[in-house]
Amino acid sequence: MAKQNQFSSSRRVASENPYALIGNSLPMKRVYQLISKVLHSEANILLTGETGTGKELVAKAIHEYGHRRTQPFVVQNCASLPDGLLESELFGYRKGAFTGADRNHQGMFDAANHGILFLDEIGDLPLTLQAKLLRVLQEQEVRPLGDTEYHKINVRVIAATHRNLEDMVARGEFRSDLYYRLAHFPIELPPLRERGDDILKLAYAFIDEIVERDRLGLISIHDELAVALQHYEFPGNVRELKSMIERAILLADDTDFLTSQHFPNLPPVVMSESHPIENGLSNGLLKELVDRYERQVLIDYLKKHRGNQKHTATALGVARRTLIYKLTKHKINSRDWRA
Ligand SMILES: Nc1ncnc2c1ncn2[C@@H]1O[C@H](COP(=O)(O)OP(=O)(O)OP(=O)(O)O)[C@@H](O)[C@H]1O
Ligand SMILES: [Mg+2]
Numbered sequence: 001m002a003k004q005n006q007f008s009s010s011r012r013v014a015s016e017n018p019y020a021l022i023g024n025s026l027p028m029k030r031v032y033q034l035i036s037k038v039l040h041s042e043a044n045i046l047l048t049g050e051t052g053t054g055k056e057l058v059a060k061a062i063h064e065y066g067h068r069r070t071q072p073f074v075v076q077n078c079a080s081l082p083d084g085l086l087e088s089e090l091f092g093y094r095k096g097a098f099t100g101a102d103r104n105h106q107g108m109f110d111a112a113n114h115g116i117l118f119l120d121e122i123g124d125l126p127l128t129l130q131a132k133l134l135r136v137l138q139e140q141e142v143r144p145l146g147d148t149e150y151h152k153i154n155v156r157v158i159a160a161t162h163r164n165l166e167d168m169v170a171r172g173e174f175r176s177d178l179y180y181r182l183a184h185f186p187i188e189l190p191p192l193r194e195r196g197d198d199i200l201k202l203a204y205a206f207i208d209e210i211v212e213r214d215r216l217g218l219i220s221i222h223d224e225l226a227v228a229l230q231h232y233e234f235p236g237n238v239r240e241l242k243s244m245i246e247r248a249i250l251l252a253d254d255t256d257f258l259t260s261q262h263f264p265n266l267p268p269v270v271m272s273e274s275h276p277i278e279n280g281l282s283n284g285l286l287k288e289l290v291d292r293y294e295r296q297v298l299i300d301y302l303k304k305h306r307g308n309q310k311h312t313a314t315a316l317g318v319a320r321r322t323l324i325y326k327l328t329k330h331k332i333n334s335r336d337w338r339a
Helices: 012-016 026-038 055-065 083-093 127-139 166-172 174-182 196-216 223-230 237-251 283-303 309-316 320-329
Strands: 043-049 071-075 116-120 156-161 185-188
Touching: 026 055, 026 185, 043 055, 055 071, 055 116, 083 127, 083 223, 127 174, 166 174, 166 283, 174 309, 196 223, 196 237, 283 320, 309 320
Parallel strands: 043 156, 043 185, 071 116, 116 156
Antiparallel strands: none
């Protein structure tokens, strides 16, 4: 049956989730356990997982909920800059260090002092810089380009990559000593396709975000779409789901329900015995009787509450979104019962 009841309010769901991350599937609970263990330690953390699984979000959560929360959180993407520039961004430089260095420049390690430096896409760090980074981590000191002396810093590093660093170590593309130093505490984020019901929780959370931002009416997910989402691979993980929802709401104009029609890139689900939603009560006398009874109850309650959806939903003990879904299904217009 419909999932709306269970996932009707992302605000409720969000408050159930630690670290402001959405999802309470078993694989995510494991992630939360790991986060709780590292929050107040000084261990360097390595976040791995496919693209879009939430590595940056987890890094931010570790900062926000950990004991360095009042100190800086600085992000440096190791894939976005050419080697030379990345080096001066990370370690800084002194005036005159090279042509064009017309003033002192603070590096990311200094900017993150006493806080956290998030080194994203660490798998793209060139070997020469890997050696320099290793030294900084071992000694907790940096020497800006053009400086003659090292100075102490106190920075906790969280690194992230969607690449398999162990394979890179085996191929000689990543230093094993740096790998072990970064991976004091590895946390692997599960792909979205392995998170079960979290897919719908996230989908509703993103819907609610957009509804609130754009001041739209309630929007629900049709059962048939819920099944399709739960069977999709999501190569782009949570990021992909988020942009799918954005696009679907644009395509849906002012419908209350998102269906697969609004998700042009979602492959159709092949009907089979393993999809009880399509099979279950879809045919037969029992289904017909239950439907007829449900329709009658809805009409009775609407009459009693003079077409007021909120009061009817409360009286029936369901979320308003569920009521709307059922009314649409039975082609009942609550306005017909307004006083
Ligand atoms: N558990 C979650 N709850 C809510 N939003 C999430 C969750 N996980 C990811 N997101 C959202 O999904 C998007 C992608 O997350 P993020 O940028 O952290 O992924 P990533 O693993 O760093 O991806 P990449 O490897 O491509 O850099 C962001 O908009 C983020 O807010
Ligand atoms: Mg990222």
